[in-house]
Amino acid sequence: MSTFKEMGLKSEILSAITDLGYESPTPIQKLALPKVLESKQDLIAFAQTGTGKTAAFSLPILNQIDSSAEGIKCIVLSPTRELGLQIAEDIKSYSKNIPGFKVVAVYGGADINQQMRKLERGCDVVVGTPGRTLDLIKRNRLNLEGVQYLVLDEADEMLSMGFAEDLDAILANTPKEKQTLLFSATMPPDMVKLSKKYMTDPAEISAGSKQQANTNVTHQYYKINSRDRYPSLKRAVDIAPDIYGIIFCRTRAETKEVAERLAEDGYNTDALHGDLSQAQRDYVMNRFRNRQLQLLVATDVAARGLDVNELSHVINFKLPDEDAVYVHRSGRTGRAANVGISLSLLTAKEENRLRYLEKKIGRKFEKVLIPNGQEICEKQLFSLIDNIKETEIANSHIDGFLPQIFEMFKDMTKEEVLKKIVSTEFNRFLEYYRDAPDLNKTSDRRERERNKEKNNGRDQDDRGERRNRREKREHKTAANMTRYFINQGKKDGFSPKLLMGMINSHMDGLSPEIGQIEIMKMFSFFEMESGHTSDLQRAAKQMEFNGREVAIEESSPRPEGGVDRKEKRSSRRERSGDHRGSSDNRGNSGRSRRRPSGGSHGAKRRRRY
Ligand code: AMP
Numbered sequence: 001m002s003t004f005k006e007m008g009l010k011s012e013i014l015s016a017i018t019d020l021g022y023e024s025p026t027p028i029q030k031l032a033l034p035k036v037l038e039s040k041q042d043l044i045a046f047a048q049t050g051t052g053k054t055a056a057f058s059l060p061i062l063n064q065i066d067s068s069a070e071g072i073k074c075i076v077l078s079p080t081r082e083l084g085l086q087i088a089e090d091i092k093s094y095s096k097n098i099p100g101f102k103v104v105a106v107y108g109g110a111d112i113n114q115q116m117r118k119l120e121r122g123c124d125v126v127v128g129t130p131g132r133t134l135d136l137i138k139r140n141r142l143n144l145e146g147v148q149y150l151v152l153d154e155a156d157e158m159l160s161m162g163f164a165e166d167l168d169a170i171l172a173n174t175p176k177e178k179q180t181l182l183f184s185a186t187m188p189p190d191m192v193k194l195s196k197k198y199m200t201d202p203a204e205i206s207a208g209s210k211q212q213a214n215t216n217v218t219h220q221y222y223k224i225n226s227r228d229r230y231p232s233l234k235r236a237v238d239i240a241p242d243i244y245g246i247i248f249c250r251t252r253a254e255t256k257e258v259a260e261r262l263a264e265d266g267y268n269t270d271a272l273h274g275d276l277s278q279a280q281r282d283y284v285m286n287r288f289r290n291r292q293l294q295l296l297v298a299t300d301v302a303a304r305g306l307d308v309n310e311l312s313h314v315i316n317f318k319l320p321d322e323d324a325v326y327v328h329r330s331g332r333t334g335r336a337a338n339v340g341i342s343l344s345l346l347t348a349k350e351e352n353r354l355r356y357l358e359k360k361i362g363r364k365f366e367k368v369l370i371p372n373g374q375e376i377c378e379k380q381l382f383s384l385i386d387n388i389k390e391t392e393i394a395n396s397h398i399d400g401f402l403p404q405i406f407e408m409f410k411d412m413t414k415e416e417v418l419k420k421i422v423s424t425e426f427n428r429f430l431e432y433y434r435d436a437p438d439l440n441k442t443s444d445r446r447e448r449e450r451n452k453e454k455n456n457g458r459d460q461d462d463r464g465e466r467r468n469r470r471e472k473r474e475h476k477t478a479a480n481m482t483r484y485f486i487n488q489g490k491k492d493g494f495s496p497k498l499l500m501g502m503i504n505s506h507m508d509g510l511s512p513e514i515g516q517i518e519i520m521k522m523f524s525f526f527e528m529e530s531g532h533t534s535d536l537q538r539a540a541k542q543m544e545f546n547g548r549e550v551a552i553e554e555s556s557p558r559p560e561g562g563v564d565r566k567e568k569r570s571s572r573r574e575r576s577g578d579h580r581g582s583s584d585n586r587g588n589s590g591r592s593r594r595r596p597s598g599g600s601h602g603a604k605r606r607r608r609y
Contacts, residue, residue, distance in 0.1 A: 373433030
């Protein structure tokens with residue numbers, strides 16, 4: 001059985017997937033479809049995002065659901081809002097020709113009343129994040145008593161995000177008689193427990209081995225000195241002028257810091273991490289999806305559900321603790337028949353870890369030398385020339401200026417003109433890398449330090465400043481205070497004084513206490529006596545700073561030092577629709593160009609600063 005038709009899918013579904021351009025089933029679909037179509041046996045499927053796993057579980061379920069019957073027939077649980085929405089969208093397109101078929105997505109960070117209304121109207125399939133699903137069950141707004149199919153998608157992720165208890169509670173509300181399908185990239189010990197508890201004699205299928213890394217991915221690493229981690233990252237990016245990738249960091253603080261440094265250095269980047277609100281997170285993800293951003297700096301959890309197929313690179317600024325997370329990270333590149341590079345920056349100590357990881361995933365890592373200045377300049381130069389050659393000429397617009405342009409260049413040879421044009425774009429790289437040290441040499445530190453100083457101090461660690469920032473960040477939000485995000489930062493000329501002034505003059509005679517203020521590069525956080533969110537947001541609507549509208553949103557409180565397990569779980573749960581802060585427009589890749597701050601429609605009504 002090598003075609004969807006031969007597998008027995010009904011014509012409504014066949015026509016829908018033909019419209020989507022699916023010609024033949026992917027390996028995981030070839031294995032999963034017959035299992036679900038022909039038996040009621042539970043199923044554990046090992047498959048990563050990008051393998052066609054959504055269709056692997058959706059198509060056979062849709063094929064069997066009777067949409068004329070009342071009640072929810074299938075519940076799909078997914079770790080994040082983004083993945084949930086993606087699954088619901090896919091199901092919608094697969095079922096578009098089935099009369100009366102309905103799917104509803106439920107997830108945190110969005111209006112629960114609206115979701116309740118949709119559920120009330122009735123549907124066949126619900127796709128939900130565990131936290132919101134449980135919330136709706138507790139409110140008696142989601143009845144799973146009639147479900148025939150339960151799908152746990154990215155089950156390993158749900159467990160690693162601390163959803164085990166929620167899953168227990170949700171599953172307790174489903175009938176005993178049902179088919180449970182568990183999709184996962186890996187099989188951590190918790191999942192073995194989960195499958196034993198909730199599945200009956202499950203069949204196992206796999207589109208590869210359980211921790212098999214994607215074969216289209218080349219796994220590379222730079223051996224670095226730990227103090228050269230950031231400059232090595234820059235070289236990795238600079239040697240790949242057309243890079244479109246994600247840089248993974250281990251913590252929110254590290255993510256923000258790397259993104260800020262890259263933005264300061266003129267790269268087209270933004271950060272995705274746990275301090276952003278859902279709206280800010282969507283904004284960053286959309287810009288990355290639309291390629292308005294070339295680089296995304298992200299934590300693992302924040303990047304879940306970001307489904308982008310054409311990533312050229314995944315860069316592990318630091319390796320994750322768990323091997324499975326490395327598999328997830330690297331599996332984000334090399335998708336859909338593309339090839340990709342997963343590059344890790346490793347110190348000698350971290351290199352030991354790599355050998356173990358290699359054994360686990362059954363793939364070899366290739367040690368690559370950190371490129372030197374000359375190699376980077378060469379690469380950038382030829383990429384620039386390629387770009388110039390490929391640029392389309394806007395004939396009708398340019399022609400009118402040509403006589404004047406020829407006149408301006410009349411004293412120069414063709415060679416001189418070319419040199420000048422190339423230099424306007426290229427000088428920055430030449431300048432930066434003129435005396436760049438060989439980062440592969442770890443012994444000659446003194447010389448490297450001297451060279452770093454010559455390089456304008458860009459690669460220096462700024463330890464004092466960073467320590468200060470870190471200390472500020474680790475300050476916990478006082479109990480009676482709420483922490484807010486505001487879309488104005490140092491780059492906008494924003495300061496604590498301006499913030500206080502703006503608040504005082506717009507709060508209609510209220511004088512709430514203001515706590516800690518953290519002015520970051522592109523945005524800021526501040527604390528204010530709790531209970532004033534709506535006054536504050538009303539006030540923000542009347543404000544304008546440097547021609548930009550002011551946006552203020554509640555942010556999560558700053559954890560003190562680390563995060564305890566409970567906090568971690570709840571903040572992760574929150575993350576299936578939670579609060580983060582985002583930086584705004586950044587420079588253009590390697591070209592230090594900031595977009596002019598846009599004028600606002602509401603500018604006249606807003607007070608300008
Ligand atoms: P998934 O692993 O479910 O995230 O799917 C990855 C991508 O593959 C999605 O864009 C799907 O639309 C696409 N896809 C799934 N199955 C097929 C198929 N049989 N043929 C072509 N594309 C597919």
